[in-house]
Amino acid sequence: MSVRRQKLYSKEICACSIFGAMSRTGERFTGERVIRAMANMHHRGNGLGGGFAAYGIYPEFREYYAFHLMFTGDARAQREAKRAAEEFLFRNFDVVHDEEIPHSDDVYVRDPPLLWRYFLSPSKHGEDIHLPDDEYVVRKVVHVNSAIDNAYIFSSGKNMGCFKGVGYPEEIGRYFMLDRLYRGYLWTAHGRFPTNSQAWWGGAHPFGLLDTTVVHNGEISSYGTNRWYLEMLGYKCTLHTDTEVVAYAVDLLMRRQDLPMEVVAKILAPPTWETIDRMDVRERELLTTLRRIYGPLLMNGPFAVIIAQSGRMIGLTDRIRLRPLTVATRGEMFYISSEEASVRLISPSLDSVWSPRGGEPVICELDGRLKHEIAAPA
Amino acid sequence: MRSLLLPEFTISRSDSCDRCRACEHQCSFGVHTYDASQDMMISDNYRCAGCQRCAVFCPKGAIEIRPTPSFYRPNASWSRERIEDIKRQAETGGVILTGCGSDKPFRIYWDHILLNASQVTNPSIDPLREPMELRTFLGSKPESLSLSDMEAGTDPVLTLETPMLFSAMSYGAISYNAFQALAIAASRSGTFFNTGEGGMPAEMRSQFKEHTIVQVASGRFGIDAEYLNSGAAVEIKIGQGAKPGIGGHLPGEKVSQHVAATRMIPEGTDAISPAPHHDIYSIEDLEMLISAIKEVTNYEKPVIVKVAAVHNISAIASGIVRAGADIIAIDGMRGGTGAAPKAIRDNVGIPIELAVSSVDRRLRDEGIRERCSIIAGGGIRCSADVVKAIALGADAVYIGTAALIAMGCTLCQRCYTGRCSWGICTQDPGLMRRLNVEEAAQRLVNLLSAWSHEIKEMLGGMGINAIESLRGNRDQLRGIGLHEWELDVLGIKGAGE
Ligand code: SF4
Ligand code: SF4
Numbered sequence: 125m126s127v128r129r130q131k132l133y134s135k136e137i138c139a140c141s142i143f144g145a146m147s148r149t150g151e152r153f154t155g156e157r158v159i160r161a162m163a164n165m166h167h168r169g170n171g172l173g174g175g176f177a178a179y180g181i182y183p184e185f186r187e188y189y190a191f192h193l194m195f196t197g198d199a200r201a202q203r204e205a206k207r208a209a210e211e212f213l214f215r216n217f218d219v220v221h222d223e224e225i226p227h228s229d230d231v232y233v234r235d236p237p238l239l240w241r242y243f244l245s246p247s248k249h250g251e252d253i254h255l256p257d258d259e260y261v262v263r264k265v266v267h268v269n270s271a272i273d274n275a276y277i278f279s280s281g282k283n284m285g286c287f288k289g290v291g292y293p294e295e296i297g298r299y300f301m302l303d304r305l306y307r308g309y310l311w312t313a314h315g316r317f318p319t320n321s322q323a324w325w326g327g328a329h330p331f332g333l334l335d336t337t338v339v340h341n342g343e344i345s346s347y348g349t350n351r352w353y354l355e356m357l358g359y360k361c362t363l364h365t366d367t368e369v370v371a372y373a374v375d376l377l378m379r380r381q382d383l384p385m386e387v388v389a390k391i392l393a394p395p396t397w398e399t400i401d402r403m404d405v406r407e408r409e410l411l412t413t414l415r416r417i418y419g420p421l422l423m424n425g426p427f428a429v430i431i432a433q434s435g436r437m438i439g440l441t442d443r444i445r446l447r448p449l450t451v452a453t454r455g456e457m458f459y460i461s462s463e464e465a466s467v468r469l470i471s472p473s474l475d476s477v478w479s480p481r482g483g484e485p486v487i488c489e490l491d492g493r494l495k496h497e498i499a500a501p502a
Numbered sequence: 503m504r505s506l507l508l509p510e511f512t513i514s515r516s517d518s519c520d521r522c523r524a525c526e527h528q529c530s531f532g533v534h535t536y537d538a539s540q541d542m543m544i545s546d547n548y549r550c551a552g553c554q555r556c557a558v559f560c561p562k563g564a565i566e567i568r569p570t571p572s573f574y575r576p577n578a579s580w581s582r583e584r585i586e587d588i589k590r591q592a593e594t595g596g597v598i599l600t601g602c603g604s605d606k607p608f609r610i611y612w613d614h615i616l617l618n619a620s621q622v623t624n625p626s627i628d629p630l631r632e633p634m635e636l637r638t639f640l641g642s643k644p645e646s647l648s649l650s651d652m653e654a655g656t657d658p659v660l661t662l663e664t665p666m667l668f669s670a671m672s673y674g675a676i677s678y679n680a681f682q683a684l685a686i687a688a689s690r691s692g693t694f695f696n697t698g699e700g701g702m703p704a705e706m707r708s709q710f711k712e713h714t715i716v717q718v719a720s721g722r723f724g725i726d727a728e729y730l731n732s733g734a735a736v737e738i739k740i741g742q743g744a745k746p747g748i749g750g751h752l753p754g755e756k757v758s759q760h761v762a763a764t765r766m767i768p769e770g771t772d773a774i775s776p777a778p779h780h781d782i783y784s785i786e787d788l789e790m791l792i793s794a795i796k797e798v799t800n801y802e803k804p805v806i807v808k809v810a811a812v813h814n815i816s817a818i819a820s821g822i823v824r825a826g827a828d829i830i831a832i833d834g835m836r837g838g839t840g841a842a843p844k845a846i847r848d849n850v851g852i853p854i855e856l857a858v859s860s861v862d863r864r865l866r867d868e869g870i871r872e873r874c875s876i877i878a879g880g881g882i883r884c885s886a887d888v889v890k891a892i893a894l895g896a897d898a899v900y901i902g903t904a905a906l907i908a909m910g911c912t913l914c915q916r917c918y919t920g921r922c923s924w925g926i927c928t929q930d931p932g933l934m935r936r937l938n939v940e941e942a943a944q945r946l947v948n949l950l951s952a953w954s955h956e957i958k959e960m961l962g963g964m965g966i967n968a969i970e971s972l973r974g975n976r977d978q979l980r981g982i983g984l985h986e987w988e989l990d991v992l993g994i995k996g997a998g999e
Contacts, residue, residue, distance in 0.1 A: 342624070343623050343624040343965075345620065345624060345964055345965035345966045345971065345975075345978075346966060346971030346972075346975060347975070347977055348893075348974065348975035348976050348977030348978065349970070349971050349972065349973055349974050349975040350971075352866055352871075352974045353872075355866070356866045356869050356871055356872075357645070357869070380646075381646040381647070383647070383649065384649075387649065394968075396633040396635060397633075397635050397637050398633060413647060413656065414647065415970070416639045416643060416656075416659065417643050417644060417646070417647050418647070419639070419968075419970030419971075419973070420872075420970065420973065420974075422968055422970055422971050424965070424966045424967060424968060424971035425620075425624050425965045425966065425971075426624050426625060426965070443967070444627070444632055444633075444967065446624075446625055
């Protein structure tokens with residue numbers, strides 16, 4: 125196959141378990157229960173990928189971007205990748221602290237890469253001076269990931285971090301000692317069932333850009349369309365996964381175009397024309413315009429996704445709800461999960477449990493009431 | 503001069519013929535006559551166009567029209583067509599005219615592209631039970647939406663209930679009845695028909711306004727401000743797939759009084775469209791015409807620019823978008839025509855499949871794909887072609903030949919004679935009456951609805967329930983029996999890759 129076509133539209137196919145837990149009051153807790161919940165959905169993955177995103181874990185460095193990097197290949201390649209990446213990072217950022225990401229040698233994982241983290245702030249030069257910090261960081265992250273061999277930045281937000289790798293999620297959780305070393309107010313997690321076996325640490329989920337992370341269960345049939353649209357607007361879809369595409373779409377719509385999540389949900393999973401045509405004029409016009417402009421971002425096909433950002437967690441399924449998603453609350457705790465059993469395991473009694481309707485986002489925000497609490501059927 | 507050609511068709515009549523003379527009445531080419539002395543029907547094979555009208559209308563089913571079995575000595579270099587073209591030209595000294603799209607066996611890429619379907623990893627969707635959406639918008643789309651000012655940056659668009667429009671066929675080239683049938687069918691199906699370059703009959707304007715695309719071509723027939731405002735969009739026709747670089751010629755015989763009034767020319771005169779627009783010699787000139795049209799129509803109507811698919815089509819398309827077109831219509835080399843020199847029809851241009859894919863990719867690479875929509879036309883034969891065209895990057899398709907066939911056309915290629923026996927491509931009042939407007943409209947509506955159903959089935963199989971998720975989704979396509987370079991141009995992988 126010619127190189128030109130090889131790059132075109134190759135896509136990994138996978139199915140998954142997803143889970144999210146958030147304390148609406150900002151109470152921080154360890155990953156212990158999240159790991160247990162994921163272990164309960166063991167059979168939804170196949171050991172070829174597991175990962176977590178945790179928010180609020182680096183309060184002492186909350187002002188700084190926390191970069192998690194992996195350096196892959198043999199020992200020499202890892203060293204060379206680290207040298208090249210650091211040369212770039214130190215040139216473009218003020219790094220206030222860096223260290224190896226702690227891990228437990230008691231847990232067996234296959235081919236772990238060298239994992240390192242950096243806390244840093246932008247140090248802009250030349251034309252970059254005028255860029256907003258976030259945009260600057262995004263560009264540098266894209267540069268490292270596309271231009272430096274064997275170096276991959278898999279987490280780049282403030283006061284949050286992604287931890288992921290090849291293995292079952294409970295193994296990855298224990299490998300990174302998430303149950304002991306970190307306390308966060310919001311956790312999301314992912315167990316992966318890819319249909320190809322070329323497992324790669326960077327290919328595990330969550331996928332994140334700045335502090336937005338996505339865990340996703342589904343296969344998006346509109347991938348080709350979504351991808352060309354995002355690539356036209358400057359994103360490079362190098363991982364060939366649906367998750368990456370969702371994350372870029374969220375970044376484009378929320379960060380770059382400043383649209384609220386409620387609107388973004390209507391872009392990713394819009395109501396049907398039948399429903400839209402029955403709405404009152406204002407709503408109908410808004411939704412018609414959204415579909416007209418953002419048609420290429422409609423995520424078609426089965427998916428359930430948990431999107432997390434600092435201070436909020438969002439659950440969303442495709443427009444006709446082809447993948448499972450259960451939402452539950454208990455006190456200030458809020459859960460989103462592929463399976464209710466996992467929630468029940470760590471919180472046997474719940475105040476409410478429901479399955480959101482297709483295309484209806486469930487949005488949970490810190491220090492606020494659940495925006496869509498009302499959506500819960502009695 | 504006596505013609506030295508063999509007849510193209512052989513007519514045979516079985517004994518069941520009871521000499522009702524229906525064939526004599528039906529044949530518009532004067533093939534059949536009744537010989538009273540022998541009480542027999544006689545046929546002149548030489549005049550037969552092979553339109554099959556007589557065969558269909560013979561009450562006894564007695565007539566059979568077949569390609570003639572007689573032949574010239576087979577010769578790979580000198581085919582029958584080559585020999586006869588030379589003989590014909592030696593007899594007339596003229597350009598060989600023909601109608602319809604090219605019938606040459608160029609590779610039809612549609613037939614080398616296979617569609618995808620969901621299995622296990624994602625579910626297919628059942629269009630009988632789940633909503634399946636084909637609504638399509640054509641026009642320029644802003645890059646982002648400002649919630650505070652939703653009006654801002656929203657250019658006028660066409661809304662289609664199904665991603666198919668009737669392509670330009672002018673009143674004059676086709677009959678009033680056929681023209682009306684297209685208008686009626688477009689309005690009933692929630693889509694658009696295109697006036698072509700022959701103007702829009704005044705009495706049809708108010709009824710079909712919302713479903714009309716009015717065309718401006720190089721002849722500027724029938725154009726004034728009122729005409730430009732009598733449709734939902736304006737199309738500037740630069741070229742046509744069947745005859746890129748060539749103008750048009752409507753012979754005086756087809757310019758009846760009503761055609762003349764609609765075209766604003768004297769009755770019975772030839773209506774000749776020059777090859778280029780004489781006010782467009784460059785892309786800047788196109789830009790000025792687009793602006794002028796937008797000005798006249800108060801910026802309320804999208805402007806379409808229609809071009810033939812030629813070698814540098816992607817660069818041309820990029821220029822057209824930058825010149826301000828809201829929609830670009832690309833007509834592939836298999837596109838139909840009422841009359842074209844055969845040499846042009848069969849040798850100029852490129853297939854629509856390759857053109858639409860490279861235009862879509864070029865516009866994406868330049869980041870301007872959403873500034874305009876793409877309509878692909880010229881060679882769309884079935885619903886699968888529509889699906890493939892959209893997956894290769896089109897927003898919608900134009901159908902012309904398929905619409906004519908739906909009304910009864912048998913592709914006999916004699917449109918340029920004005921003697922269409924099916925009443926489609928003629929201004930002869932007697933022939934025209936053969937086409938029942940209501941019935942023809944119903945056939946067109948049925949065709950669009952049948953194709954729409956099939957498109958929904960194919961989408962459902964892919965696990966897609968809205969047509970916008972198919973556009974440019976080459977992931978859903980694989981090529982078969984194609985060369986590497988062809989796959990590259992189409993931007994698709996080979997089957998099994
Ligand atoms: S031209 Fe048509 S109607 Fe006339 S004989 Fe031939 S097939 Fe029959
Ligand atoms: S429109 Fe009429 S003349 Fe032309 S090909 Fe069809 S049947 Fe023949």
